[in-house]
Amino acid sequence: MLSNLDALMHGFSVALTAHHLLLMVAGVLLGILVGVLPGLGAPNGVTLLLPLTFSMDPVSAIILLTSLYWGALFGGSTTSILFNIPGEPSSVATTFDGYPMARQGRASEALTYAFVSAGIGALVGIVVITLLSSAVASFALRFGPPEYFAVYLLAFASFIAFGGGAPLKTIVSLALGFGFGMMGMDTVSGSMRLTFDIPELIRGISFLVVVIGLFGLGELLLTIEEGPEFKGASGRLDPRGMLRALASMPRYWVAVLRGSAVGVWMGITPGGPTAASFMSYGLARRTSRNGVRFGQGEPEGVIAPETADHAAGTSAMLPMLSLGIPGSATSAVMLGGLMIWGLNPGPMLFIEQRDFVWGMIASMYLGNVIGVILALATVPLFAAMLSVSFSIIGPVIVTVCLVGAYTVAGAPFDLWLAVAFGVAGYLMKKLDYPLAPLVLAMVIGDKAEDAFRQSMLMSSGSLGVLWSNPLVGTLSTIAALFLLWPLASALLGWRRTSKAMRLAPPEPGA
Amino acid sequence: MRMFPKAAAVIGTALSVALPAAAQPAWQPTRPVEFVVTSGAGGGTDLFARTVQAAITRHNLVPTSIVVTNKGAGSGAEGFVYGRGAQGDPHKVIFGTNNEWLLPLVARVAWKPLDLTPVTAMAFDEFMLWVKEDAPHRTGADLVAAARERPGALRMGGSQTRDTDQTLTLLIQKATGTRFTYIPFRGGGEVGVQLAGGHIDANTNNPSESVGGWRGGQVRPVCVFRREPLPVGPRVTETQSWSDVPTCASQGIAVEEFRMPRTVFLPPTVPPAAQAYWTDVMRRVSETPEWKDYIQRTAQSAALLAPAEMREMMEREERSARELYGPEGWLVN
Numbered sequence: 018m019l020s021n022l023d024a025l026m027h028g029f030s031v032a033l034t035a036h037h038l039l040l041m042v043a044g045v046l047l048g049i050l051v052g053v054l055p056g057l058g059a060p061n062g063v064t065l066l067l068p069l070t071f072s073m074d075p076v077s078a079i080i081l082l083t084s085l086y087w088g089a090l091f092g093g094s095t096t097s098i099l100f101n102i103p104g105e106p107s108s109v110a111t112t113f114d115g116y117p118m119a120r121q122g123r124a125s126e127a128l129t130y131a132f133v134s135a136g137i138g139a140l141v142g143i144v145v146i147t148l149l150s151s152a153v154a155s156f157a158l159r160f161g162p163p164e165y166f167a168v169y170l171l172a173f174a175s176f177i178a179f180g181g182g183a184p185l186k187t188i189v190s191l192a193l194g195f196g197f198g199m200m201g202m203d204t205v206s207g208s209m210r211l212t213f214d215i216p217e218l219i220r221g222i223s224f225l226v227v228v229i230g231l232f233g234l235g236e237l238l239l240t241i242e243e244g245p246e247f248k249g250a251s252g253r254l255d256p257r258g259m260l261r262a263l264a265s266m267p268r269y270w271v272a273v274l275r276g277s278a279v280g281v282w283m284g285i286t287p288g289g290p291t292a293a294s295f296m297s298y299g300l301a302r303r304t305s306r307n308g309v310r311f312g313q314g315e316p317e318g319v320i321a322p323e324t325a326d327h328a329a330g331t332s333a334m335l336p337m338l339s340l341g342i343p344g345s346a347t348s349a350v351m352l353g354g355l356m357i358w359g360l361n362p363g364p365m366l367f368i369e370q371r372d373f374v375w376g377m378i379a380s381m382y383l384g385n386v387i388g389v390i391l392a393l394a395t396v397p398l399f400a401a402m403l404s405v406s407f408s409i410i411g412p413v414i415v416t417v418c419l420v421g422a423y424t425v426a427g428a429p430f431d432l433w434l435a436v437a438f439g440v441a442g443y444l445m446k447k448l449d450y451p452l453a454p455l456v457l458a459m460v461i462g463d464k465a466e467d468a469f470r471q472s473m474l475m476s477s478g479s480l481g482v483l484w485s486n487p488l489v490g491t492l493s494t495i496a497a498l499f500l501l502w503p504l505a506s507a508l509l510g511w512r513r514t515s516k517a518m519r520l521a522p523p524e525p526g527a
Numbered sequence: 528m529r530m531f532p533k534a535a536a537v538i539g540t541a542l543s544v545a546l547p548a549a550a551q552p553a554w555q556p557t558r559p560v561e562f563v564v565t566s567g568a569g570g571g572t573d574l575f576a577r578t579v580q581a582a583i584t585r586h587n588l589v590p591t592s593i594v595v596t597n598k599g600a601g602s603g604a605e606g607f608v609y610g611r612g613a614q615g616d617p618h619k620v621i622f623g624t625n626n627e628w629l630l631p632l633v634a635r636v637a638w639k640p641l642d643l644t645p646v647t648a649m650a651f652d653e654f655m656l657w658v659k660e661d662a663p664h665r666t667g668a669d670l671v672a673a674a675r676e677r678p679g680a681l682r683m684g685g686s687q688t689r690d691t692d693q694t695l696t697l698l699i700q701k702a703t704g705t706r707f708t709y710i711p712f713r714g715g716g717e718v719g720v721q722l723a724g725g726h727i728d729a730n731t732n733n734p735s736e737s738v739g740g741w742r743g744g745q746v747r748p749v750c751v752f753r754r755e756p757l758p759v760g761p762r763v764t765e766t767q768s769w770s771d772v773p774t775c776a777s778q779g780i781a782v783e784e785f786r787m788p789r790t791v792f793l794p795p796t797v798p799p800a801a802q803a804y805w806t807d808v809m810r811r812v813s814e815t816p817e818w819k820d821y822i823q824r825t826a827q828s829a830a831l832l833a834p835a836e837m838r839e840m841m842e843r844e845e846r847s848a849r850e851l852y853g854p855e856g857w858l859v860n
Contacts, residue, residue, distance in 0.1 A: 064568060064597070071581045158745075161726030162710075202601035202634070205711055207688030209601065209635060216608045216637045220600035340723070341716045341739055343569060352716070353569035356735075357577055359824065363739020427596065467713070474710050475682060475726075 025147050028375030031076060032383060040077055041084045041384045045391050048088020052104045053096055053399075054417060057424050058225065059089035059105060060346040067354055075358040076376045082354060083334070083377060084384040086347050087139065090290075090330050091392040094131040094323060095399050099124060100414055102233035102421075106224055107290040107326045107345075109456050110298040112232060114311060114318025121314050125400045129262035129393065130316050131323045134273055136389035138324035141277035142284060142331030143381045150367065153285050153332075154339035160286060162471035163482045167492035169465035172283065172292040174499035176299030176457055186450045194458025197222050198466075205470045217430040224459050226422045230435040231452055233418040235442020237411065259396060262316070272301055272320045280328025287336050289345050290329040291460050295453075297325030331381055338366055338374060552807070554800035555590060556618055562595045563610055565603030565623040570714060571652065571733065573597060574825075575789045576622040579649075579809070582817040588808050602626055602687050604636045611638040613794040617801030620646070621792040626690070628841045629848055633689040633857045640841055642795050646805045648788040648832040648840070649813055650822060652733045653757065654695055655748040656775060659725055667750035667778030670729060674705035683707035684718040684727035689857050692718075695731045695752065695785050697851065702781040722746050733787070734769060734826035750775035752785035757826060769826045786828070790837070802834060 031037075051062035063082050070078035093105030098115035111131060118127035145153070160168075177191070200211040201221030212218040276297045283293035301321035302311040311318045336342040341362035343349035355362055360370060367374050402410065422435035445452060476482035484490040562580060566572035576595055583589050598606035603626045610621040621627075621643065628640035656667055664670040674681045685692025688711045696709050710727060712718045715736035721727050722737075723745035730737075731752075740746040742764050750773050751757060757769040776783055791809055793802060812818050813831055822829045832840065852858050 060568070064595075067577070068580065068584065068595070071584065158720065158724040161721060161724060202604065203688075204713055205688060207602075207634065207690070207711075214635065214637075216612075219604050219608065219636070220598075340720050342720050343716070346568075350568040353573050353577065356569075356574050357581065359820070361739040361742070364743030364745065365739065426598075471710050471712070474708060477708075 021147055021150060024371060024375045025379060027371065028377075028379030029382075031372050031376035032080065032379040037077060037080050037380065038383070038387075040081045041380060041387050042391070044081045044084025045088035045091075045384060045388045048085040048090075048388075049092035049095075049392060049395065050088075051085070052089035052092020052094075054104065054421055054424075057104075057421060058093070059086050060350055061424065062086075062089055063347055063350045063354075067350065067357075070354060071357065075355075075360055075370075075373050078354065078358055079351070079373065079377045080380045080384070082351055083381060084387075086330070086351075087381075087384050087388040088391070089347075090139075090327055091132060091135060091388050094135065095128065095392075095395070098127045098131060098319070099399060099403060100233065101236040102414070102418060103228050106228065106460060107294050107330070108322075109228060109232070109291070109453075110294040110322035111319060111326075113298065113322075113453065114313070114315050116236075117312065117314035118316070118319065119403065123258060123314065124403055125256075125258035125396050126262040126316070127314075127319055128396045128399065129259045130266070130269075130319045132389055132392040132396075133263065133266055134269070134276065134320040135323040135327040136385055137273055138277050138280050138326065138328035139331045139385040139388075140382070141324075142281055142328040143378065143385070145281050145285075145332055146335045146381075147378060150335060150339070153335055154364065157285055157287065157336045157340055157342065159488055162468045162475060163485065163489045164286075164492065165288075166465055166468035166472055167483060167489050167496060168283070168286050168288045169292065169461045169468060171492055171496040171499065172288055172296040172461060173457065173465065174496045175303075176295045177454060183449070186448075187454050190445070190450050190452065190454040191458045194455035195462045195466075197227060197455075198224075198459040198462040204467050205474075217428060220426060220428075222434060222459075223425045223431065224456075225425045226431045226434050227438050227459060228456060229418050229422050230438025231442035231445070231455070233414065233421075234435060234439025235446060235452075237414055237418075238439060238443040239446060240407070241411070256397070259393070265316075269317055269320050272305065272317045273324050275300060275304070276321045276324030277328045280325035280330075281332045283325070284329035284332030285336065287333050287342060288329075288461075289333065290326045291345075293329035294322035294326040295457050295460075298322045327385075331385070334377075334381070338362055338377075339364055552800070552804050554617065554798060554804050557591070558618055559592045559594055560589060561619045562593055563606045563619055563621045564595060564597045565599055565606035565621065565626065566597070567599035567714075568597050569716075570599060571735070572599075572603070572622050572624060572789070574735075574821075575650070578817060578821045579622070579812050582812045582815040583808065585817060586811070586815055588811050601634070601636070602630055602690060604630060604634065607643065608637050610792060610794050611642050615796045616794050617797040617805070619794055620805060621794070623790050623792065624652075624691070624787050625790070625841075625844060627790060627792060628845050629690075629694075631860055632845070632848055632852060633859060635859055640845060641838070643792040644795060644797050644802055645834045645837040645841070646791040646793055646802060647809050647834065648790045648830055648837050649809055649818075650789040650827040650829055651786040652735075652789060652825070652827045654691070654731050654752045654785050654787070655734060655737075655772060656699075656750050656752075656780070657719075657722060657730050657732055657737055657746050657748050658728065659722055660744050660747055662728070664749065667773075667775055667780055670749060671699075671703045671705055671778070671780060674707060675703070678706040679708050681707050681729065682727040683709050684712055684721050684730040685709060686714045686718055687711055689852075691787050692731050694848070694851065695782070697855065698782045698785065699731075699780055703779070719746065735824070738763060738826070748772045750778045750780065752782050754784050757828075760823060760826075788830070788832075788840070789827070806834065 051057040093108040094111050097103045097108040097111040098119050101112050101116040103109045115127045203210050279297040280293045298321050302308050307315050307317050337348045343352050422431045472482050483493040562576050564573050564576045580593050613619045683696050715732050718730045719737045719740050722730050723740050752775050759770040762768045
């Protein structure tokens with residue numbers, strides 16, 4: 018551990034040059050921009066910048082690209098909160114409470130909560146990487162298909178099990194999500210599923226397009242119906258909101274801690290930032306004292322997913338460098354970059370490329386601090402956007418949404434999909450179908466299915482493989498408990514009430 | 528000056544028309560060029576295309592700018608369908624492997640192998656048989672013996688289904704009379720990590736997919752599917768280089784040669800002059816230090832197939848694939 022601190026100091030000496038600091042600022046600013054635009058997103062941003070890095074030395078190149086990633090993570094939360102349009106898949110969970118807060122005129126508060134907690138989550142992630150790099154890398158190796166499936170099931174169970182809406186509607190929403198998620202070529206059987214011989218569907222349906230439609234356009238339709246005005250979203254520039262949020266931040270230390278733990282865990286295993294944010298939100302809703310107020314503009318509902326999202330984003334860099342496992346789409350692109358710069362990800366990277374690895378880790382500290390500062394500086398600017406009249410901002414949102422949907426794959430077909438999902442989102446909201454289960458099922462359903470079928474191939478069809486060693490056994494058991502929790506608590510609740518009824522004196526007239 | 532006759536030869540085979548040697552090319556790009564990559568970002572084909580892009584940019588081989596787009600869904604089907612749709616547009620260059628002609632055999636996709644215009648195959652990626660560092664099998668022969676003892680008990684990992692890795696597994700099984708349980712994953716990197724973690728017993732990764740794990744003492748190659756060992760090069764681990772890996776045939780696995788071409792295509796019905804132009808650009812790329820470095824680092828074998836040779840290879844491979852896949856029930860077309 019001490020040698021790691023030495024190495025980190027060496028890393029700072031590599032990263033702390035004017036040139037590198039400039040790259041971090043540039044990267045973060047660009048990142049915030051691509052993060053704010055839905056559909057563009059971090060993976061596309063990194064891909065666009067990649068050719069620029071061919072002529073750089075690897076340390077500068079990775080600093081630029083990772084800074085852009087941090088910036089995009091911050092920027093992605095902005096539009097989730099202001100317009101209910103997640104700029105990044107991992108900021109979907111931020112919309113659940115962030116957007117209601119914005120509608121109550123607490124936009125700058127919500128943004129401040131989001132950025133500060135994201136910054137803290139990121140720092141926790143980096144500290145873990147710094148101190149435990151060797152142990153963590155070998156831990157990640159223990160994850161085979163059954164372990165992956167158990168992790169996904171756990172993420173899934175912790176978000177879904179407490180269920181907000183009507184159970185049947187939740188199941189319909191889930192089933193739709195699984196259905197959309199499985200379109201395209203199946204990894205395990207190699208056959209095309211649900212593509213109806215339409216070439217555009219080979220790709221499957223992009224999760225981002227669905228989100229842009231369901232959340233962005235769907236919300237816009239609702240707004241139009243309710244009167245062409247942002248209800249209650251007072252556009253006043255409110256520096257006091259920011260200060261208030263900063264001052265009350267310490268009160269939420271439990272949420273921050275829980276979110277960081279979930280995030281680091283999901284980043285390392287690696288379940289990815291999106292699953293982490295959902296899982297953290299679900300856990301917070303169940304365990305927090307403020308749980309009942311979730312979904313109506315509760316700050317903790319912003320803090321929980323944001324902390325986990327960033328903690329996962331940063332800690333996922335470790336399996337990427339040491340094992341070559343990309344934890345997210347963005348780190349997959351960066352992996353490609355590593356190879357082009359002439360580096361081979363693997364355990365030897367930490368020994369042979371100390372400048373690169375530790376320079377990058379040091380830059381993660383600096384980049385995220387710069388990220389928080391720059392993101393906070395943009396709060397007044399973005400909050401002011403809410404005061405623009407709807408007749409101007411409405412069309413702008415539609416344009417941004419459609420441009421975003423097009424950018425995902427450069428396919429005109431996706432524009433129609435986005436519009437269709439916009440209408441679907443509007444209808445689902447009107448009919449009280451929850452959207453979150455659909456989104457979650459789309460994101461991890463596909464991966465969970467692969468992992469499950471791979472496990473079944475390995476065990477020739479025996480479910481026992483999910484309890485075949487202590488690690489996977491523990492994960493599966495916790496997941497199963499979470500799934501049964503609502504059932505158990507309903508039973509317990511029923512017994513308690515019936516007991517209370519027996520003990521209570523009969524009501525007069527009963 | 529030295530390269531000049533070679534250039535003329537390549538253009539000659541490409542066009543079978545004599546071009547005036549020093550004149551302006553008959554066709555050259557007039558707007559930005561799109562490199563369509565038939566794999567996801569970070570995949571082998573992505574690295575191939577981006578290396579070509581980097582070489583072109585650094586040596587100014589193409590007058591306009593180049594954009595790389597990843598269309599890797601459905602094992603690359605997305606990119607090939609896109610390329611086929613861009614009929615007659617020589618500003619789109621499609622990068623792939625042998626999936627261009629093998630995928631239409633096993634999946635229902637909207638193109639036929641000979642639809643696209645072949646440009647060249649620039650390299651052949653090798654396949655090796657890998658085991659975990661501390662596996663009891665020291666050699667390829669050991670592994671086969673273990674598989675023979677307990678049919679189906681050993682797990683062979685690979686990327687995708689009915690793709691090159693599973694094809695090779697099939698060939699190994701036929702050649703040795705053994706049976707492995709094949710488990711498909713999303714990509715070579717993932718397969719490598721699964722082997723390092725001991726969740727599978729062997730895989731058939733390309734050298735570049737597992738070089739990090741070999742150097743880090745997690746996995747080791749037991750043999751290479753090649754007629755002779757790889758040429759002598761610098762050391763990869765402290766004691767060994769790629770040339771120290773014996774051929775699989777010498778280990779009693781009678782699969783003489785199995786390799787995957789890195790291919791370049793243009794959309795259908797592009798002017799022959801454009802085909803010649805890109806053939807020449809790729810030839811010049813293959814002479815850059817960036818390309819040579821890429822070939823060495825990824826332990827591939829350099830090649831430069833003329834379009835006619837490539838077409839011949841496509842037809843030959845398709846025939847043998849049909850023979851192999853037919854009895855397995857893999858063929859859909």
